[in-house]
Amino acid sequence: MLYAPLIIIVLFSFTESKVIGNWTGFSVQLYGNLFSGATSVKLIRALVNTLLIALISGMLSTLLGSVAAVGIFNLRNRTRKIIQSVSRIPILNADIITGVSLLLLFVSLGISRGFVTVVLAHVTFCTPYVVLSVMPRLHRMDPNLYEAALDLGATPSMALRKVILPEILPGIISGFILSVTLSIDDFVVTIFNIGNEGLETLSTYIYNDARKGGLTPELRALSTIIFIMVLTLLIIINRRAQKKQPARNLK
Amino acid sequence: MKRITRKSYALPYAVFLALFVVIPLFLILLYALTAPDGHWTLQNFAKFFSQTQAVNTFVYSLGIAMITTMVCILIGYPIAYILSNPRYNRSQTLVMLFILPMWINFLLRTLATVALFDFLRIPLGEFSLVFGMVYNFLPFMILPIYNILQKMDKNLIEAAQDLGANPRQVFLKTTLPLSLPGVASGIMMVFMPTISTFAIAELLTVNNIKLFGTVIQESINNNLWNYGSALSLIMLLLIGATTMLTSREGSSREGGGLW
Numbered sequence: 001m002l003y004a005p006l007i008i009i010v011l012f013s014f015t016e017s018k019v020i021g022n023w024t025g026f027s028v029q030l031y032g033n034l035f036s037g038a039t040s041v042k043l044i045r046a047l048v049n050t051l052l053i054a055l056i057s058g059m060l061s062t063l064l065g066s067v068a069a070v071g072i073f074n075l076r077n078r079t080r081k082i083i084q085s086v087s088r089i090p091i092l093n094a095d096i097i098t099g100v101s102l103l104l105l106f107v108s109l110g111i112s113r114g115f116v117t118v119v120l121a122h123v124t125f126c127t128p129y130v131v132l133s134v135m136p137r138l139h140r141m142d143p144n145l146y147e148a149a150l151d152l153g154a155t156p157s158m159a160l161r162k163v164i165l166p167e168i169l170p171g172i173i174s175g176f177i178l179s180v181t182l183s184i185d186d187f188v189v190t191i192f193n194i195g196n197e198g199l200e201t202l203s204t205y206i207y208n209d210a211r212k213g214g215l216t217p218e219l220r221a222l223s224t225i226i227f228i229m230v231l232t233l234l235i236i237i238n239r240r241a242q243k244k245q246p247a248r249n250l251k
Numbered sequence: 252m253k254r255i256t257r258k259s260y261a262l263p264y265a266v267f268l269a270l271f272v273v274i275p276l277f278l279i280l281l282y283a284l285t286a287p288d289g290h291w292t293l294q295n296f297a298k299f300f301s302q303t304q305a306v307n308t309f310v311y312s313l314g315i316a317m318i319t320t321m322v323c324i325l326i327g328y329p330i331a332y333i334l335s336n337p338r339y340n341r342s343q344t345l346v347m348l349f350i351l352p353m354w355i356n357f358l359l360r361t362l363a364t365v366a367l368f369d370f371l372r373i374p375l376g377e378f379s380l381v382f383g384m385v386y387n388f389l390p391f392m393i394l395p396i397y398n399i400l401q402k403m404d405k406n407l408i409e410a411a412q413d414l415g416a417n418p419r420q421v422f423l424k425t426t427l428p429l430s431l432p433g434v435a436s437g438i439m440m441v442f443m444p445t446i447s448t449f450a451i452a453e454l455l456t457v458n459n460i461k462l463f464g465t466v467i468q469e470s471i472n473n474n475l476w477n478y479g480s481a482l483s484l485i486m487l488l489l490i491g492a493t494t495m496l497t498s499r500e501g502s503s504r505e506g507g508g509l510w
Contacts, residue, residue, distance in 0.1 A: 005363030005386070006352065008370060064264055071261025083261060086268045089276070092439070092494055093487075094447035096464050100471060100483045101275030104282055107476070124271040127264070156257070187358060187450060192471065206358045210454055223359045231351070238347055 006227065013220035030221035039218050046205040047222070053115070053201060054183035057122035062176040064123065065130025069171075070164065072131065073138045090125045091132075098125055099192030106193065113195030121193045122183045129182065130175035137171035138164075279487065282480035295481035305466060309485070312463035315377075316445040319384040320392075323441045324434065326385070327392035331433075332426075334393070335400035346397065353390050360387060361454050375456050383455040384445050391440035399433030400426070435497040442493055447486060 013031070017024040034040055072083055090098055102121045106113055141164070149159035187203035194204060209216050286292045299305050334346055352360060364383045368375055403426070411425045449464035458465075463486065470479035 003352070005360060005367045006355065008366050009359070009363045012366070064267060067260045068264030070257055071259065071264065074257045075261055079261075083265055083268065086272060087264075089272050092443075092490070094443050094490055096447040096449065096467055097276075097279070097483055097487055097490070100467065100479060101279050102271065103471065104278040104476065104480065105271070105275040108278060120271065124267075127267070131264075160257070185356060187356075188448075191468075203356055203358055206356065206362070207450055210358070210362055219359070223355065227355055230355070234347065234351065 009220050010224045010227065013224040016217070030218050031225075033218045034221055034225075039216055042200070043205070043216070043218060043222060046200045046202045049115075049199065050184055050201040050203070053118055053122060054180045057119045057126060057183050058176050058180040060119070061123045061126035061130050061179045062172060065127040065175055066134050066168065066172045068127070069131045069134035069138060069168070070160070073135065087128045087131055089128075091128050095125075095186070095188035096192075099189040102189070103192045112197075113193055114197055114199055117193045117195065118190055118199070118201070121189050122179075122186065125186070125189060126179035126182055129178050130172070133175040133178060134168050134171040137168040141167045276487075279480045279483050282477050283484040285477060287477055295478050298478060299481060299485070305482075308461050308466055309463050311460075312446055313489075315381065315384070315462065316442055319381055319388065319445045320438055320442045322381065322385050323389050323392040324437070327389055327437065328396055328434070331393045331396035331400055334397050335403075349390055349393055357387055358450060358454070361451050365454060375459070377456075377460065380452060380455050380460055383451055384448070387451060388441045388444060391444075392437040395436040395440065396430055396433040399430050403429050439493065439497045443490060446489065 012023070014026055014028065015023050016027045016029045034043065072080055075083070099121070102117075102124065103113075106117050111117060145163050145167070146159055149163045150156065154162065185203075187207060190201055191204055191207065194201070200208070206219060209219070283295055284291055284293070286294060330349070334349070361383055364379070364386055365375065368379050368382075373379065407425055407429070408421055411421045416424065447464045447467075449462060449468045452458075452460055452462040452465060463482070467479055467482045467486070470482060
């Protein structure tokens with residue numbers, strides 16, 4: 001049931017018809033169109049924008065969030081609680097509110113909306129997730145390790161790089177992956193902050209396309225490719241995770 | 252000179268949060284309480300409450316969101332329960348199967364649902380709307396419940412059995428109460444997006460049914476920022492109320508979180 005719609009998309013990516021549900025014979029024309037022709041230019045540009053925004057905002061949020069996690073971890077109780085609850089707002093809040101509130105910020109500051117505002121908006125809702133995924137690592141770490149490094153003559157920054165960083169690295173990596181995923185998937189926050197200078201991400205492209213009535217048939221081919229790539233990636237990750245930590249699944 | 256301690260690492264993020272989270276929320280409040288020319292007014296709220304259509308849309312969206320959440324609980328709980336039972340689910344593969352669709356852009360998933368309805372010649376309307384929402388948000392209900400059921404101390408169930416409880420009693424008196432925090436965060440994860448969504452409704456009903464999110468988006472799109480902010484503020488209050496209600500239920504929510 002969950003997969004029926006996806007299967008239909010994959011199925012109808014192999015026929016040329018304009019609308020889904022109308023089989024006009026097997027063809028890989030749509031896949032060909034992805035790489036040449038007018039639609040391809042627009043689609044590829046939207047795809048590149050999406051990935052670029054995801055990578056840049058992912059890196060920024062990871063940097064900001066990881067550094068912040070170390071800082072928050074060492075804060076006194078009260079300040080820590082305040083920052084942590086403010087940090088939870090973008091997670092709990094509805095996308096539409098985040099989108100509208102950031103739009104108002106950019107409008108009142110007189111910043112014209114475009115690539116930069118979208119990246120900033122994505123960093124806003126991704127960073128809290130990075131903090132959340134790094135924090136447990138810090139809690140699990142033996143606090144004596146850092147002290148030991150200092151006692152052995154390491155400078156604080158050296159101890160940070162050589163002791164703390166390796167310990168929290170898995171959290172940083174999963175925070176980054178999470179940010180990139182959230183950014184790629186986002187539509188609501190993006191549409192409010194993208195402005196109208198012709199910048200399109202994949203989701204805004206799909207949205208505008210669908211609103212005009214009818215979906216560009218090539219999108220079926222593109223989503224099939226994305227779907228298969230995600231599937232393979234997840235299978236690989238899952239396999240490796242199961243191999244690495246068999247103990248966890250024994251419970 | 253003061254030495255830089257690791258505490259100061261939190262500073263950039265604190266500034267960032269103030270600028271991009273706190274101030275924007277205050278801006279919503281400010282815009283909602285002012286007229287376009289800048290003087291204080293309540294006319295934005297008056298406008299909302301004087302238009303029966305706007306209020307109706309709001310009530311209707313609430314209804315749709317509640318129905319969707321209920322359906323998600325009714326379908327999601329049994330699924331999570333089965334998934335958490337090691338007898339049926341030896342590996343994580345089944346769980347992965349339920350998470351997987353989440354990785355596809357939700358617009359594409361929604362359009363695929365539209366295609367499915369077209370394919371089956373079912374007209375788009377209320378039913379397709381609820382179906383599409385449930386389809387989109389069901390994983391967000393399953394995961395928190397699954398997480399909490401999996402982390403549950405199995406000894407408690409055995410203890411209940413040893414004390415003579417029949418399977419139904421075990422479920423009602425032990426499993427269900429213990430899993431409520433998971434249900435609470437599931438409700439949050441489903442109710443919030445459904446109440447505020449606009450794209451899904453537009454696509455699934457060919458814009459025949461308007462939800463509250465659509466109204467907000469339209470007023471913002473037409474540069475009615477003050478009115479749009481007033482509507483956003485109303486939604487914000489609703490979200491705040493839901494958060495308070497559900498987090499009281501799940502005060503130990505850490506175990507029930509999605510991530």
